[in-house]
Amino acid sequence: MSQNLFESSGKESKVFKNRDIITPHYTPKKLPFREKQIEEITSTLRVALKGSKPNNLFLYGKTGTGKTATTKLVLGELVEFAEREKKPVMAIYTNCRNYNSKYKVLAKIVQKFYPEKDFIGYSGSFIYEKMTEFAQEREMQTIVGLDEIDKVKDVDELVYALTRANDELKHGGISIMGISNQLTFKERLDPRTKSSLCGEELVFPPYNAKELTEILKGRVEKAFRKNVVESSAINLAAAFAAKESGDARTAVMLLLRAGELAEKGGKEKVSDTEVKKAKKSVEQEITTEMVSSLPGQQKLVLYAIALLTSQRKGVRKLGKSEEKGVLFSGEAFDEYRRLALSLKESPVSARWFRQYLDELEMCGLIFSTPSGKGIRGNTRLIKLGIETEKIKGTLEKELGF
Ligand code: ADP
Ligand code: MG
Numbered sequence: 001m002s003q004n005l006f007e008s009s010g011k012e013s014k015v016f017k018n019r020d021i022i023t024p025h026y027t028p029k030k031l032p033f034r035e036k037q038i039e040e041i042t043s044t045l046r047v048a049l050k051g052s053k054p055n056n057l058f059l060y061g062k063t064g065t066g067k068t069a070t071t072k073l074v075l076g077e078l079v080e081f082a083e084r085e086k087k088p089v090m091a092i093y094t095n096c097r098n099y100n101s102k103y104k105v106l107a108k109i110v111q112k113f114y115p116e117k118d119f120i121g122y123s124g125s126f127i128y129e130k131m132t133e134f135a136q137e138r139e140m141q142t143i144v145g146l147d148e149i150d151k152v153k154d155v156d157e158l159v160y161a162l163t164r165a166n167d168e169l170k171h172g173g174i175s176i177m178g179i180s181n182q183l184t185f186k187e188r189l190d191p192r193t194k195s196s197l198c199g200e201e202l203v204f205p206p207y208n209a210k211e212l213t214e215i216l217k218g219r220v221e222k223a224f225r226k227n228v229v230e231s232s233a234i235n236l237a238a239a240f241a242a243k244e245s246g247d248a249r250t251a252v253m254l255l256l257r258a259g260e261l262a263e264k265g266g267k268e269k270v271s272d273t274e275v276k277k278a279k280k281s282v283e284q285e286i287t288t289e290m291v292s293s294l295p296g297q298q299k300l301v302l303y304a305i306a307l308l309t310s311q312r313k314g315v316r317k318l319g320k321s322e323e324k325g326v327l328f329s330g331e332a333f334d335e336y337r338r339l340a341l342s343l344k345e346s347p348v349s350a351r352w353f354r355q356y357l358d359e360l361e362m363c364g365l366i367f368s369t370p371s372g373k374g375i376r377g378n379t380r381l382i383k384l385g386i387e388t389e390k391i392k393g394t395l396e397k398e399l400g401f
Helices: 035-050 067-084 102-113 124-138 155-168 191-197 209-223 231-244 248-264 272-292 296-310 329-342 350-362 388-399
Strands: 057-060 089-095 141-147 173-180 200-203 316-318 321-323 366-370 380-384
Touching: 035 057, 035 067, 035 141, 035 173, 035 200, 057 067, 067 089, 067 141, 067 173, 089 102, 102 124, 102 141, 102 155, 124 155, 124 173, 155 173, 155 191, 209 231, 209 248, 231 248, 231 272, 248 272, 272 388, 296 329, 296 350, 296 380, 296 388, 329 350, 329 380, 350 366
Parallel strands: 057 173, 057 200, 089 141, 141 173
Antiparallel strands: 316 321, 366 380
């Protein structure tokens, strides 16, 4: 009989011992260089075990600084301890990319409270009632981790609903742990939301090359076979990631892709060569992901810039040479408005548009400079920071053009 396609060929990987451990989805049990943050979150949440409501927490920092890993680790430990000690404490981790409205988040909480019931199709107020009822009756302290909270469309309403619930409860409580990569997210909040959400803040700074090396070493030891990854390859991956962004995810991805390249090429070592080759594809992957995770309006702003650039607008004579794709912020704004209206969306104001440009620049997706003398007021020159056609294609798919 012929062998089934899925039957293992009997060959084990010569490179990986446990490939999962070097993927970004894996949550390690130890997070070096985050001891301070872990300690602070733990001490804030600890009061839940004594029946009091912990303060809300707000965690922020760039992508890949360990916010998700830290949150999952601490909430996991809290749940384990509460179950062991039979304390009425629950923790609900939510990624708001998938739960991007007040309704969806509250429905998820209630579903977790009553796992045997089905709440699909119930009204928002019914779900809210169910949530407070459960907290009250069980005297439950619930921590709701809202990762990528900036993705929630009606975030002011969500924070208000969760905060207000506490005023109605005689027993139990609901605390919010908000997490965001967007450094300017806070400024966009309603002042009341801001004060209830951001009372206690924790910053996650980027990692330096030395820290990334240390982090990678820990992962490599568990993920790869012994002596497969050369230490110069680890140093190089850490150096690349530190230079780009201080992002541990980039560092981890570099070694994952480098390992795959070695495996495909039938090599038994992961060396600098593989890391260098991996760099291009990892950069591309990360850019695509960053673009797909932008909020809708920001995608549109970026698309307007990409569209004008690909139409060869903004060719400027600078002395004798020609510089391509240099746009005035005003023309990008006009194009953005046109696109928004064509999609029947209401465009944001010029002020928000500038804020969006700042955020895109912070992600390295665009560059900008003040336009200099002779041109009116607030004008900036902007230029796409990434390959035009690829990004245009990605955005067209995302936006449904
Ligand atoms: P963020 O949520 O801030 O974007 P993540 O928590 O997703 O970052 O971390 C990105 C990747 O880097 C994950 O694979 C994570 O396990 C890893 N990582 C981040 N910080 C550390 C650390 N201090 N030690 C080990 N791995 C880390
Ligand atoms: Mg995260």
